[in-house]
Amino acid sequence: MPEISTPAHLSVILGEGADARILQVTVSLIAQREGHSALGHVVGLYAKLELNTVDRDAPVTYFLSRLQGEVAWVIDAKFGSDGYPHYAHGFGERTSATRTIVKPVARVLDDLALVLGLAEAVGENVPLVLAVYWPTPRHP
Numbered sequence: 001m002p003e004i005s006t007p008a009h010l011s012v013i014l015g016e017g018a019d020a021r022i023l024q025v026t027v028s029l030i031a032q033r034e035g036h037s038a039l040g041h042v043v044g045l046y047a048k049l050e051l052n053t054v055d056r057d058a059p060v061t062y063f064l065s066r067l068q069g070e071v072a073w074v075i076d077a078k079f080g081s082d083g084y085p086h087y088a089h090g091f092g093e094r095t096s097a098t099r100t101i102v103k104p105v106a107r108v109l110d111d112l113a114l115v116l117g118l119a120e121a122v123g124e125n126v127p128l129v130l131a132v133y134w135p136t137p138r139h140p
Helices: 103-115
Strands: 008-014 021-037 040-052 060-067 074-079 085-088 119-123 126-130
Touching: 008 103, 021 103, 040 103, 040 126, 103 119
Parallel strands: none
Antiparallel strands: 008 021, 021 040, 040 060, 060 074, 074 085, 119 126
16 A cells, blocks of 8 residues: 655645744655554544744654544644653544644645545545555554
8 A cells, every 4th residue: 555655845834924834744654544443443544744833943743543534634642842742542543522633734634645545535524535445464
């Protein structure tokens, strides 16, 4: 199954006018994944990315998932620039209130999922439809 072979480095703009901020986005992993959560068997997309701004020395790291049929990328884990775990759940856990990533970053992930052939349909308010999936030993 295709995965990102080298990290993708992109910039996105948050806000408008004088309030606009530029985020540096580095996606180091995006892949189909399946696993088990409190809700049972889950299948979807999994991503690891780093977000940074010009005023930060080190990036914040996020692990995200978007399960089959979901319309948003959910933050599974967030680690501060110092490595502090602000939020940590396993892949696809949906037993507590979910937090989603900002829309410009979600668009980056959606576009990568389509370009890599991981999804047949994905986008803002578009339920995820995975491309043909063959489980492998790496994806238990």
